Amino acid sequence: MAIVIEPYQERHEAAVDEFNRRLQAGGADRDLVFYRWAKPRFLPPGDGASLFNEYFVALDGSAVRGGYALKHQDFLFPDGNMRSVGYYHHPLSEGIVNKTYAVVGSLLLRDALHRSPLLYCLGMGGYGRPLPRMLVSLGWTHCLVPFYFKILNPSNFLREMHAIRTSRMRGLLMDLGASSGAGWTALKLWNVFTRMKSPGLEHDFQAEVIEEFSGWSDSLWEASRLLYSLAAVRDTKTLRLLYPATDRHFTRLRVRRNDQDLGWAVVGEKRKDPKYGSMRVGSIVDCCAIASQERSVIRAATDSLRRQNFDLIVSNQSHQNWRSALEAEGFLNAQSNFIFATSKKLTSLLQPFEEVKRSMHLTRADGDGLPRNF
Numbered sequence: 001m002a003i004v005i006e007p008y009q010e011r012h013e014a015a016v017d018e019f020n021r022r023l024q025a026g027g028a029d030r031d032l033v034f035y036r037w038a039k040p041r042f043l044p045p046g047d048g049a050s051l052f053n054e055y056f057v058a059l060d061g062s063a064v065r066g067g068y069a070l071k072h073q074d075f076l077f078p079d080g081n082m083r084s085v086g087y088y089h090h091p092l093s094e095g096i097v098n099k100t101y102a103v104v105g106s107l108l109l110r111d112a113l114h115r116s117p118l119l120y121c122l123g124m125g126g127y128g129r130p131l132p133r134m135l136v137s138l139g140w141t142h143c144l145v146p147f148y149f150k151i152l153n154p155s156n157f158l159r160e161m162h163a164i165r166t167s168r169m170r171g172l173l174m175d176l177g178a179s180s181g182a183g184w185t186a187l188k189l190w191n192v193f194t195r196m197k198s199p200g201l202e203h204d205f206q207a208e209v210i211e212e213f214s215g216w217s218d219s220l221w222e223a224s225r226l227l228y229s230l231a232a233v234r235d236t237k238t239l240r241l242l243y244p245a246t247d248r249h250f251t252r253l254r255v256r257r258n259d260q261d262l263g264w265a266v267v268g269e270k271r272k273d274p275k276y277g278s279m280r281v282g283s284i285v286d287c288c289a290i291a292s293q294e295r296s297v298i299r300a301a302t303d304s305l306r307r308q309n310f311d312l313i314v315s316n317q318s319h320q321n322w323r324s325a326l327e328a329e330g331f332l333n334a335q336s337n338f339i340f341a342t343s344k345k346l347t348s349l350l351q352p353f354e355e356v357k358r359s360m361h362l363t364r365a366d367g368d369g370l371p372r373n374f
Contacts, residue, residue, distance in 0.1 A: 065093065072116070
């Protein structure tokens with residue numbers, strides 16, 4: 001077996017289709033398929049853009065045995081410099097259904113490192129999955145990006161949160177809590193406790209739904225960037241690519257006090273997931289704020305999702321200020337499976353890592369959450 005990895009081109013599309021059929025026939029999860037089209041529909045390369053996706057396929061003769069995607073994006077680093085970083089995502093190997101091709105997974109990662117030595121992975125579904133296990137064994141630096149949630153409709157949450165209805169007895173107790181009103185009572189008590197524990201927040205800001213980002217977001221990025229040790233660039237040009245006005249799945253919020261911009265948030269509805277049952281789950285996908293205004297932005301995002309009748313809100317946030325803001329607004333912290341892992345060369349620019357990681361700004365938008373998986 002002589003595997004050659006090269007850019008995905010139109011002439012490979014039929015072979016990719018056959019690759020996907022073999023994966024499905026071999027029992028792979030129905031979501032584990034590689035991209036049907038060679039040209040990325042989201043963030044295509046071209047015109048000298050610094051933010052773009054490109055795809056690669058592993059060829060065994062004319063047969064495709066694997067593939068991966070590489071997103072290039074400018075990041076702000078602890079030394080204040082901007083550098084292009086590669087995000088390694090959607091790696092797929094025929095080795096998951098045929099051990100003959102077990103080596104393909106490591107070949108894909110090696111190729112990505114060659115093309116983009118400053119490489120990271122984000123998400124991955126927890127340390128039990130094959131990719132994070134391989135990264136840990138290779139000595140990549142890694143940490144979990146904390147997960148937060150806020151219950152807006154406790155009755156629906158108790159009835160539909162299948163991830164925690166793990167036994168008949170627990171299901172009966174949750175149904176009892178939903179039907180008796182105990183869930184609503186507990187939520188009210190928690191909100192009272194949160195208000196007592198956290199300093200009050202003056203609701204003197206205005207949150208405006210906007211169609212697209214414009215010049216004001218450049219000024220806000222310049223005012224906020226010093227808060228972050230590591231962050232993907234969030235200037236207007238980037239935000240318009242990530243959250244184009246044509247994409248109606250997002251709600252873009254501009255948060256202001258009088259004539260001063262405090263920050264922005266992008267929220268949306270998560271795609272259906274069996275663990276959430278029939279609940280409507282909203283996500284705080286991305287956000288940015290000037291110093292000490294993170295809580296105002298979280299409040300604005302929460303209010304927006306509440307008005308849209310969501311049952312539950314979720315968010316992954318790494319920065320200590322955003323985590324504090326979520327907790328002050330009554331969000332609960334739960335076990336995360338959202339892993340941030342960095343190549344050795346990238347890690348060398350993030351030292352001392354234990355200190356740097358507290359002020360890294362990573363959200364769902366920095367992983368494979370866009371455009372539809374947030």
